[in-house]
Amino acid sequence: MLGIHVRTRRAMPPETRKNDNRESRRQIVDAATELFTKTPFSDVNVEDIAxxxxVAHGLVFHYFKSKARLYEVVSQGAADRLDRLHREALQRSGTPEVKLTAFLESHMMAVEQRRADYVFHSRGGGSPAIQTIWERSRRNAIHLILELYGVEAPSEPLVVATRAWLGFFDELVLEWVQGRPVPREGVIAASLSLFPAVMRQARVLGAEDAPTPRDPS
Incomplete structure (x- = not known):
């Protein structure tokens, strides 16, 4: 009697499948990150990302459900990198003014690398989740700057005043990154000059804990 041999497909080990899934997901996030940083959100489609x-077009939806959800993941990664750059800049040696200058420079460098994405979300683009991500990053920046001047638990009036100063800086950066006649050095110099004045006015708002930064010479 002849034996019948049935050829069966070996099942892929669970760990191998998990690694493949992680790699595919990472490739999608990396590709989306590169596209979103250079191209407006509305001009990027899922086919381009895949x-x-x-990877197959369907994998994008398999892992992220929608382009908007994928953009949230990309945005969180960008916000985390920006937070890290801010911390590293403020940990450099030197006076608080030198460190604040490094903070502004690192921020502008990061923005230049992802200009399309920066303009999009800064003008209110994206879902409420996107705005929440960047609001959290903004508050992180505010607290880092105030810690630089020895204020670890700032009052709300001081947070509001610092937010206003950061908003001034952000508006100048938006103009600069879109190619308007606003020089990089001018953005930094104007923001540094304004910071001590804003801290003085913070006391008018009731911020008794406002620091007294040195006016730039």
Missing amino acids: RSAG
Whole structure:
């Protein structure tokens, strides 16, 4: 009697499948990050992302459900990187003014690398989740700056005043990154000059804990 041999497919080990899933997901996020930083959100489609990532179109929806959800993941990664750059800049040696200058420079460098994305979310683009991500990053920046001047638990009036100063800086950066006639050095110099004045006015708002930064010479 002849034996019949049935050829069966070996099941892929669970750990291998998990690694493959992680790698595919990472490729999608990396591809989306590169596209969103250079191209407005509305001009990027899922087909472009899948093609750039080298994966099947359906995998994008499998892992992220929608382009908007994928953009949230990309935005969180960008916010985390920006927070890290801010911390590293403020940990450099030197006076508080030198460190604040490094903070502004690192911020502008990061913005320049992801200009399309920066303009999009700064003008209110994206879901409420996107705005929440960047609001959290903004509050992190505010607290880092105030800690630089020895204020670890700032009052709300002081947070509001610092937010106003950061908003001034952000508006100048928006103009600069869009190619308007606002020089990088001018953005930094104007923001540094305004900071001590804003801290003085913070006391008018009731911020008794406002620091007294040195006016730039």
